[in-house]
Amino acid sequence: MSRIDLNCDLGESFATYTLGMDADVIPHITSANVACGWHGGDPLVMQKTVALCRQYGVAVGAHPSYPDLLGFGRRNMSVTADEARAYIKYQVGALMAFCRAEGLELHHVKPHGALYNAMGRDPALAEAVCKGIRDCGKNLIVMALAGSAAVEAAVSLGLPVAQEVFADRAYEEDGSLVDRKKPGAMITDENEAIARVVRMVTDGKVQAITGRDIPVRADSVCVHGDGPKALAFVRSIRDALQKAGVTVAPLREVL
Numbered sequence: 001m002s003r004i005d006l007n008c009d010l011g012e013s014f015a016t017y018t019l020g021m022d023a024d025v026i027p028h029i030t031s032a033n034v035a036c037g038w039h040g041g042d043p044l045v046m047q048k049t050v051a052l053c054r055q056y057g058v059a060v061g062a063h064p065s066y067p068d069l070l071g072f073g074r075r076n077m078s079v080t081a082d083e084a085r086a087y088i089k090y091q092v093g094a095l096m097a098f099c100r101a102e103g104l105e106l107h108h109v110k111p112h113g114a115l116y117n118a119m120g121r122d123p124a125l126a127e128a129v130c131k132g133i134r135d136c137g138k139n140l141i142v143m144a145l146a147g148s149a150a151v152e153a154a155v156s157l158g159l160p161v162a163q164e165v166f167a168d169r170a171y172e173e174d175g176s177l178v179d180r181k182k183p184g185a186m187i188t189d190e191n192e193a194i195a196r197v198v199r200m201v202t203d204g205k206v207q208a209i210t211g212r213d214i215p216v217r218a219d220s221v222c223v224h225g226d227g228p229k230a231l232a233f234v235r236s237i238r239d240a241l242q243k244a245g246v247t248v249a250p251l252r253e254v255l
Helices: 022-027 044-055 081-101 113-121 123-134 149-156 190-203 231-241
Strands: 003-010 033-034 059-063 142-144 160-165 206-208 213-215 220-222
Touching: 003 022, 003 059, 003 231, 022 044, 022 231, 033 044, 044 059, 044 081, 059 081, 081 123, 113 123, 113 142, 113 149, 123 142, 123 149, 142 149, 149 160, 160 190, 190 206, 190 220, 190 231
Parallel strands: 003 033, 003 220, 033 059, 142 160, 160 220
Antiparallel strands: 206 213
């Protein structure tokens, strides 16, 4: 029987600004990617999110980004390999402290936004980020875009890696995500998104924005928790996977 992890980017509220439906979504996922303060999140939000994950038995992962709070981590930046490696250690180390305080171990690291996309196509950046992750723990799972340079970098450094697919994002023929600025980048029809997820998990294929089918490996599915229908969407995806004979399980049971 197929197994799949369901992950969600969480803890992205900041100070008086609330983003997402964390408390509602967490009980229905198996992995949480917690913002570390550089694109969203703050110390109190990090603490609260990790505590919620402990309460519901959800694996905690770090969600580090470029230092870009104003741009929500979605603006490209030019950084050196040393800078990228240090940025990862700084953010992952902070979240590790909150995990330790709750009696938890940090489970995985999934870079955010522009950093995630850039390391998917830039082998040098991917290597630097993965070295930063390895510095924090050789058993940390790297969550990366399926088939990307980030996967290759993690494997070459001996790190466990989970290949991630997206429920609500369109794909280019090379397996990269369609830029959010382009028409059709976001899959807005929930039924279509759910059908695409089931096909990616069960058949290992997804239709690119050009209409051509491309191969894809799915260890984890990202479901976003910041829309008004987020909770219903997460529940629907989980139900559809289970009806297709897929077991939703923690990442370490998938790999």
